[in-house]
Structure formats: C-alpha cells, structure tokens
Amino acid sequence: MxxxxxxxxxxxxxxxxxxxxxxxxxxxxxxxxxxxxxxxxxxxxxxxxxxxxxxxxxxxxxxxxxxxxxxxxxxxxxxxxxxxxxxxxxxxxxxxxxxxxxxIKTTQINKVQENQLKTENGLLFIQAQQESKLILNPIMPKLNKNIQEDYVNVIFGLYKIYDEQIPKEVFISSIYNQHQLEAQITENNVNISNQLSKFLSGFRKIKSDPNSFFAALSFQFFQIALKQQNQSQFENDLSWIQNLNIAIKTRQFIIDDNYFQNHQNYFLQKIQEIYVSRNPEEQLEQIMNDRQSQFYGLSIIYFRNLISQLIIDENSDKNEEAEEIKFWENSLSNANNIFELLAERLKIQIHEYNINKQKSQVYKQIYGDDTERQIHLLCLDEHYDIGISKF
Incomplete structure (x- = not known):
C-alpha cells in the first residue's frame, strides 16, 4: 500500500x-x-x-x-x-x-536651362571659336578678335563647302559658243539644240552646286547695272542692297549675324571700281571667280536674302520657306513662284529655258515687262546656267 x-x-x-x-x-x-x-x-x-x-x-x-x-x-x-x-x-x-x-522640379529646371541655353548658345559658341576651343570640321573658318572682319573668313569657309567636292570648277565660266552649248547642255539632242538656237548663241557655265540660280541671277543683274549711262541710275539699281537685313546660314558651322555689319561698304566700293573701269564685264567675271575675294559670296548672300524678304512680303505665312532660302546648301526649288516677284522688284525681264531631255523639249517662259533689262536662265534638273541671247 x-x-x-x-x-x-x-x-x-x-x-x-x-x-x-x-x-x-x-x-x-x-x-x-x-x-x-x-x-x-x-x-x-x-x-x-x-x-x-x-x-x-x-x-x-x-x-x-x-x-x-x-x-x-x-x-x-x-x-x-x-x-x-x-x-x-x-x-x-x-x-x-x-x-x-x-x-516637377526637374521639369522646371530643364525648361529654365533650355531657355537660358537658347539665349547664350550663340555667344558661347562665338567665344569658343575665338579661343580656338571648338573645331567642328576642316572648313570651320578662323575668326579674329575684330567681329567686323570675321565675315570675310566666314565667306571663305562657305566657299570651301563645295570646293572640297568640286575643287577645280570656276564659279562662272567665260562664254561658250553655240557648238559648246549643244555639246555640253543639250548633249547633241537635235530637237533641243534647234529650239535653243532660236534664242541663244551660247552660254556661261555655273559651278555645279545649290547656288547656281543665285550666281546666274546676280551676275546678269550686275551686268545690267554696270551698263547704266550715269552714276545715279547705277546707284539706284543697287540701292536695295543697303536696306537688306542680312543673315546667312549653313549646316557646317554657326554664323553670327553681327559678322555682316557694314559689309555693304566693301561690296559697293568694289562694284563702283568695276563701274568706272575700262571693261566692266571682264572685271566682273574676274572678281566673281576670285576665291580670295568675298565679292561672289556676298552676291549670293544678297540675292538669297532679297528673295527671302520678297516671299515674306508676299505671304507672311511662308516664314519657314523664307528661312530655308538663307541656307548656303539649299537650292531654290519652285523658282517660278518667285520670278514674277524678282522681275517686279528689280525691274527686269527674266527668260527661263526649262530643258526636258526625256521629252526633247524646251519650255520657255518670260516674266516681267522690261525688254531692255533681260536675264536669260538655262534650267536643267534644277541647275541653272546663263544663256547668251542672240538679240
């Protein structure tokens, strides 16, 4: 128990x-x-x-x-x-x-910085050029301390854009005769040769780049001005140059508009010297082909800006088209649209010979009424040469 x-x-x-x-x-x-x-x-x-x-x-x-x-x-x-x-x-x-x-803050900061960059970019770029800290490509012009002289180097830089591609071609050739016209322009197409021979005895070949229209137009217009009998008529023909607000652009480098302040003085002085010379047309041909002179470049720039201004005056909605003309690399498309404007503004008569090789046809059109002040333009595939009239 x-x-x-x-x-x-x-x-x-x-x-x-x-x-x-x-x-x-x-x-x-x-x-x-x-x-x-x-x-x-x-x-x-x-x-x-x-x-x-x-x-x-x-x-x-x-x-x-x-x-x-x-x-x-x-x-x-x-x-x-x-x-x-x-x-x-x-x-x-x-x-x-x-x-x-x-x-939100990042967006605001980016917007402020973007606006600031737009304002300061041109000045910073110019400063970098002047200090030799920025090289965009081999044709970038050297700039001096004196901004008034820089436009000369800028123009030489513009020349190099197409001289690199076509180094030996002159801007404006001497006169070729009828046979050379048939060989080079019509390529011995009988129908085209026969049509052109009714109006032209020869031609001047223009350098094969997008400035061909402006070169052909400016050379012939200056020829007309140099034939004026007195000084006042001569000066009146060129008076529009003094009133232009000049701007030229390129996709190769940035150009400040200030480079072209007072540039008209140089140009008008040069053409005045040609006017009083013994053989103005020969002197004009020489200076237009002188790559050490800015005369040719300024001629192109003046007529690009004149056409740009005429387009804006006619229709303010065409601002984009007008700005595109200021680019050195751009050819003038649809030139017919501005021929009437040019004829009226410069008091000239434009004869255009548009060559269509496929159809073996030449389409001739005349713009303006002043038969004493004629300009003849040969157009083939949007390239322009100077026609030498028989009359």
Missing amino acids: DQEQNKDQTYQTYEIFNSVEVQKRQNLKEVKQDQELIQENILQDEDYLQHEQKTIFQINQASKFQSDLNKEVEEPKIMTQIQRQVKQKENNKKEKFLVEEIQ
Missing part, C-alpha cells in the same frame, strides 16, 4: 515537472520567435530608411521629411505587424509625393 502511494506521488511529481518543462520550452520558443520577428522588423526598417534617404538627398527641399525620418529612428524598433504596415503605407505616400515633386 505504501509502495503504491509513493509511486503515485512520484508520478504526480514527474507530471508537474514535465508540465513545467514543457511550458518553459514553449515560452523559450515564443521568445525566440519574437526575437526573430523583432530582428526582421529592424532589418526591414533599416532597408527602408536607406531607400528613403537615397530619395531624399535628390532635392534640397526634403529637409522636413528627413527630420521626420530621424525622429522615427529614435522611436522603439519593436512594432506589431499592424503598426509596421500602417507606417509602411504612410511612408509610401511620402515617397510618392517626393518623387512627384522631384519630377
């Missing part, structure tokens, strides 16, 4: 001990889980704080949010799962707000 009582007591003691032991282990397990959860929360919070700080430092106006984050660091790191989720949502909202603010 005593033995069984002792056995029961021993068993009860063991159960109590075992229960206590189990409870201890359970408590230890829960404590360990809590510690792991706390550690996980701490790591997540630290990762999040690092991410927030990277975003905050991108703008200067984030100091308030940084202060809030610093306060959060000081708060107890042990949070319940619900508290952590709530805090995460709040921080996400703040982060989204900051990102949007950064984007």
Whole structure:
C-alpha cells in the first residue's frame, strides 16, 4: 500500500515537472520567435530608411521629411505587424509625393536651362571659336578678335563647302559658243539644240552646286547695272542692297549675324571700281571667280536674302520657306513662284529655258515687262546656267 502511494506521488511529481518543462520550452520558443520577428522588423526598417534617404538627398527641399525620418529612428524598433504596415503605407505616400515633386522640379529646371541655353548658345559658341576651343570640321573658318572682319573668313569657309567636292570648277565660266552649248547642255539632242538656237548663241557655265540660280541671277543683274549711262541710275539699281537685313546660314558651322555689319561698304566700293573701269564685264567675271575675294559670296548672300524678304512680303505665312532660302546648301526649288516677284522688284525681264531631255523639249517662259533689262536662265534638273541671247 505504501509502495503504491509513493509511486503515485512520484508520478504526480514527474507530471508537474514535465508540465513545467514543457511550458518553459514553449515560452523559450515564443521568445525566440519574437526575437526573430523583432530582428526582421529592424532589418526591414533599416532597408527602408536607406531607400528613403537615397530619395531624399535628390532635392534640397526634403529637409522636413528627413527630420521626420530621424525622429522615427529614435522611436522603439519593436512594432506589431499592424503598426509596421500602417507606417509602411504612410511612408509610401511620402515617397510618392517626393518623387512627384522631384519630377516637377526637374521639369522646371530643364525648361529654365533650355531657355537660358537658347539665349547664350550663340555667344558661347562665338567665344569658343575665338579661343580656338571648338573645331567642328576642316572648313570651320578662323575668326579674329575684330567681329567686323570675321565675315570675310566666314565667306571663305562657305566657299570651301563645295570646293572640297568640286575643287577645280570656276564659279562662272567665260562664254561658250553655240557648238559648246549643244555639246555640253543639250548633249547633241537635235530637237533641243534647234529650239535653243532660236534664242541663244551660247552660254556661261555655273559651278555645279545649290547656288547656281543665285550666281546666274546676280551676275546678269550686275551686268545690267554696270551698263547704266550715269552714276545715279547705277546707284539706284543697287540701292536695295543697303536696306537688306542680312543673315546667312549653313549646316557646317554657326554664323553670327553681327559678322555682316557694314559689309555693304566693301561690296559697293568694289562694284563702283568695276563701274568706272575700262571693261566692266571682264572685271566682273574676274572678281566673281576670285576665291580670295568675298565679292561672289556676298552676291549670293544678297540675292538669297532679297528673295527671302520678297516671299515674306508676299505671304507672311511662308516664314519657314523664307528661312530655308538663307541656307548656303539649299537650292531654290519652285523658282517660278518667285520670278514674277524678282522681275517686279528689280525691274527686269527674266527668260527661263526649262530643258526636258526625256521629252526633247524646251519650255520657255518670260516674266516681267522690261525688254531692255533681260536675264536669260538655262534650267536643267534644277541647275541653272546663263544663256547668251542672240538679240
């Protein structure tokens, strides 16, 4: 009997001990889980704080949010799962707000910088050129300290654009006779030769580049002006040059409009010297082909700007077309549209001979009424040469 009582007591003691032991282990397990959860929360919070700080430092106006984050660091790191989720949502909202603010600020800054660059770009470019810190290509003209003289070097730079491609071709040739006209222009096409021979006795070949129309037009117009019988008529023919606002453009380098201030004085002085010479036409041909003179370049620039201005005066909506004409590399497309304007403005009569080799036809059109002041233009595939009239 005593033995069984002792056995029961021993068993009860063991159960109590075992229960206590189990409870201890359970408590230890829960404590360990809590510690792991706390550690996980701490790591997540630290990762999040690092991410927030990277975003905050991108703008200067984030100091308030940084202060809030610093306060959060000081708060107890042990949070319940619900508290952590709530805090995460709040921080996400703040982060989204900051990102949007950064984007707005960046857009505003970019717009200001873009406007500032548009204003300062020309001056910075000129300064870089003058300090020899910027070389765009081999034909980039050297610029001097004196901006009034720089247009000379700019014009020489314009010459080089096509001299690199066609180095030996003159701007305007001497007169070729009827047989040379048939061989070079009509390529001995009998129908075309017969049609041209009714009106022309020869031609002057113009350099094969986009300036052919302007060269053919300017050379013949100056021929007309140089034939004037008195000084006042001669000056009147050239008076429009003084009133032009000059701009010339190229896709090879930037040209400042200030380069061409007072350039008319040089040009008018040169053509005055030609006017009083013994053989004005010969002198004109020489100076137009002189690559050490800016006379040819200025002639092209003047007539490009004149045509540009005539287009604007006729229709202000054609500003884009008018600006394109100012590019040295651009040929004059649809020249027929401006022939009437030129004839009226310069008091000339333009004879255009448009050659169509496929149809073996020459289409002749006349613009203007002044038969005493004629200009003859041979047009083949948008290239222009000078026609020598039989009459």
